[in-house]
Amino acid sequence: MEEVGLISLGREEIGGRAVIEAVNLGKTFRDKKRGEVKAVDGVSFVCRPGAIYGLLGANGAGKTTTLRMLATILEPTEGTARLCGQDVVEHPERARQYCGFLSTATALYPRLTAYEMVEYFGRLNGLDSTTLKKRIDEIFARLDMNGFRDRRCDKLSTGMKQKTSIARTLVHDPPVMIFDEPTLGLDIMTARTIIEFIRECRDRGKTVIFSTHVMREVEKLCDVIGIIQNGKLLAEGTIEQLRQRHGLNDMEDIFVKIVTPHYQEAV
Amino acid sequence: MSLRNIGIVYRKELTEALRDRRTLITTFLVPLLMIPVLGAGFTGVMSAVIGSAKREKARVAMVGGEDSPGVVQALGRSAKLKVLPAAQNWRNQVVDKEIRAAVEIPPHFERDLGKGKAGIVTINVYGGELKSEMAAANVESVLKEYRDSIATGQLEANHLSAELLRPFDVKRLNIAPPEKTAGAFLGGIIAYMLILMCLQGAMNPAIDLTAGEKERGTMETILSSPVSRTHLVLGKFLLVVTASLVTAMLLLFSVSVSSTMLQKSGVLNQMADEGEAVPELALKPAAIASVLIMTIPLSVLFSAGLFTIALFAKSHKEAQSYIAPLMFLVVIPAISAMVPGVDLTPKLAIVPLLNVSLLCKELVTGEYHWNYIAIIFASTCVYAAGALYLAVKMFQRESVLFRS
Numbered sequence: 001m002e003e004v005g006l007i008s009l010g011r012e013e014i015g016g017r018a019v020i021e022a023v024n025l026g027k028t029f030r031d032k033k034r035g036e037v038k039a040v041d042g043v044s045f046v047c048r049p050g051a052i053y054g055l056l057g058a059n060g061a062g063k064t065t066t067l068r069m070l071a072t073i074l075e076p077t078e079g080t081a082r083l084c085g086q087d088v089v090e091h092p093e094r095a096r097q098y099c100g101f102l103s104t105a106t107a108l109y110p111r112l113t114a115y116e117m118v119e120y121f122g123r124l125n126g127l128d129s130t131t132l133k134k135r136i137d138e139i140f141a142r143l144d145m146n147g148f149r150d151r152r153c154d155k156l157s158t159g160m161k162q163k164t165s166i167a168r169t170l171v172h173d174p175p176v177m178i179f180d181e182p183t184l185g186l187d188i189m190t191a192r193t194i195i196e197f198i199r200e201c202r203d204r205g206k207t208v209i210f211s212t213h214v215m216r217e218v219e220k221l222c223d224v225i226g227i228i229q230n231g232k233l234l235a236e237g238t239i240e241q242l243r244q245r246h247g248l249n250d251m252e253d254i255f256v257k258i259v260t261p262h263y264q265e266a267v
Numbered sequence: 268m269s270l271r272n273i274g275i276v277y278r279k280e281l282t283e284a285l286r287d288r289r290t291l292i293t294t295f296l297v298p299l300l301m302i303p304v305l306g307a308g309f310t311g312v313m314s315a316v317i318g319s320a321k322r323e324k325a326r327v328a329m330v331g332g333e334d335s336p337g338v339v340q341a342l343g344r345s346a347k348l349k350v351l352p353a354a355q356n357w358r359n360q361v362v363d364k365e366i367r368a369a370v371e372i373p374p375h376f377e378r379d380l381g382k383g384k385a386g387i388v389t390i391n392v393y394g395g396e397l398k399s400e401m402a403a404a405n406v407e408s409v410l411k412e413y414r415d416s417i418a419t420g421q422l423e424a425n426h427l428s429a430e431l432l433r434p435f436d437v438k439r440l441n442i443a444p445p446e447k448t449a450g451a452f453l454g455g456i457i458a459y460m461l462i463l464m465c466l467q468g469a470m471n472p473a474i475d476l477t478a479g480e481k482e483r484g485t486m487e488t489i490l491s492s493p494v495s496r497t498h499l500v501l502g503k504f505l506l507v508v509t510a511s512l513v514t515a516m517l518l519l520f521s522v523s524v525s526s527t528m529l530q531k532s533g534v535l536n537q538m539a540d541e542g543e544a545v546p547e548l549a550l551k552p553a554a555i556a557s558v559l560i561m562t563i564p565l566s567v568l569f570s571a572g573l574f575t576i577a578l579f580a581k582s583h584k585e586a587q588s589y590i591a592p593l594m595f596l597v598v599i600p601a602i603s604a605m606v607p608g609v610d611l612t613p614k615l616a617i618v619p620l621l622n623v624s625l626l627c628k629e630l631v632t633g634e635y636h637w638n639y640i641a642i643i644f645a646s647t648c649v650y651a652a653g654a655l656y657l658a659v660k661m662f663q664r665e666s667v668l669f670r671s
Contacts, residue, residue, distance in 0.1 A: 068487075074669070096491065096492065103487065107485045108488070111283040112279070116282065121492055125492065
């Protein structure tokens with residue numbers, strides 16, 4: 001029998017080429033009080049399979065907007081991005097099939113059971129009944145979710161909810177995973193589950209991008225780091241590259257050094 | 268256009284709606300119970316009030332009349348009246364409802380009558396108050412009888428025929444078929460209730476599927492799935508329409524069951540005046556079917572309208588506060604249709620809501636003006652399509668979906 005890993009490479013052989021490409025990505029919001037606000041301004045980067053790209057920034061730096069544009073929840077006002085070659089502006093629905101999106105804002109439907117929740121997203125991703133059932137059984141067994149598969153989501157504990165959310169993002173086995181501050185507001189044990197899950201995604205060859213403002217997570221997880229402030233990508237590189245470039249060892253010091261001049265500008 | 272995706276969204280929303288207590292109450296319980304409860308309450312109160320007023324021996328004060336015993340005695344003989352001497356404050360007594368009416372007899376009334384000089388008897392009533400009006404009517408009929416007897420006596424004294432008093436008689440006869448008499452009365456109410464239920468049934472799901480989804484944080488989850496926003500909004504919208512139509516259907520079901528039962532109970536025979544045909548309340552199947560067909564575009568219009576408005580809100584509460592003023596906009600045309608004498612005209616046939624209310628009023632009475640039916644169905648479809656188009660467009664707008 002063919003062994004199906006929880007997280008396989010995705011539907012295509014992707015090799016070492018870029019799977020997420022942001023090209024001069026920008027987003028301008030119109031705000032009644034502040035007028036036009038450039039939340040993201042000319043951001044370009046590339047994420048490759050089997051690596052975790054960490055988007056590091058303070059609150060309001062533009063992390064969420066960037067990731068929402070990659071997940072095609074928001075439409076860019078400038079530039080574009082491609083997920084597995086699918087343009088998020090031209091074919092948002094196709095691009096979405098290649099990605100799983102998880103954030104603390106992506107809640108579950110309270111009146112659906114854990115099983116129904118995952119099944120719903122499987123169906124929306126175009127899986128047929130047989131494949132879907134097999135896939136859900138695998139995921140539920142692997143994440144140890146069978147104890148609460150028929151319990152309504154509003155009756156689940158935080159940990160169970162997180163597992164259900166993970167199952168929801170994985171049901172269509174996407175090659176790209178986008179995490180927007182996935183551990184925000186979670187207790188240590190639940191946060192660890194998420195961190196382990198992100199690492200596992202990478203080990204299985206998925207392309208992962210995640211945003212955070214927690215330095216420890218960056219140091220533990222990220223292969224490549226992008227530092228963002230005022231919607232602009234200020235620095236990019238591996239932790240080693242950033243350390244050498246700025247002559248500092250601590251990630252927090254590096255971050256503060258890079259961001260400070262721009263931060264004051266923003267104030 | 269993928270019907271599959273719309274179907275997936277619809278099925279999921281249906282599952283959730285059937286597990287939502289609020290939706291269950293507004294969609295199933297309210298339309299089923301409203302008519303029997305309102306109907307029983309209303310007819311109960313009415314028959315109690317009318318019955319007690321009919322049985323009551325009304326207390327009537329006699330102001331003056333000490334020198335006119337004939338008229339006072341005539342009033343005293345009436346089984347429906349209890350004649351009392353007037354107190355000093357008889358005016359206040361009438362206003363305070365201590366007595367039902369006060370009859371003022373001018374001084375020397377009977378002496379003047381003998382001389383052929385006509386005096387004026389005044390009945391002081393509390394205008395608009397049912398029991399006072401009924402007492403006054405009794406007083407008046409006694410006085411008329413008394414007047415006729417005097418006139419007859421005078422005619423006879425002069426050897427003239429009493430027929431001279433009434434050279435001819437007048438009679439009013441209701442020739443409208445019984446179901447039309449009832450329809451004219453019931454049609455307006457049914458149309459009003461139907462419009463209200465259509466709106467009410469759509470309200471909770473419309474809020475739950477838009478603002479509710481934002482509030483619970485599931486909007487971002489669903490937007491990250493590959494389903495297109497058009498399919499998503501159409502699936503959701505269909506559920507809202509379903510809820511609205513089910514509510515309307517249950518209301519019509521409840522109306523037809525209640526009216527049939529009311530017909531059989533015989534309460535109507537009691538309420539109808541003697542000699543008149545008993546109104547036919549039970550709705551004809553054709554009337555129910557045609558009203559139901561008119562309900563479809565109306566439901567679409569309400570659902571799309573409510574959906575669009577609720578989409579702007581960030582929470583259930585906020586959505587409710589946006590929708591509350593809308594209720595007035597809907598209730599006003601619905602009530603206008605109940606006003607007797609407001610009938611369909613070519614101009615009114617294109618006024619949204621008012622046209623449907625007026626048409627429903629006609630349909631219930633069994634009148635089918637096909638030209639109006641066509642115009643109203645078509646115009647409501649146009650309004651509904653416009654509202655749906657707006658809902659779909661709004662759902663594509665980030666500024667609406669992610670309003671902060």
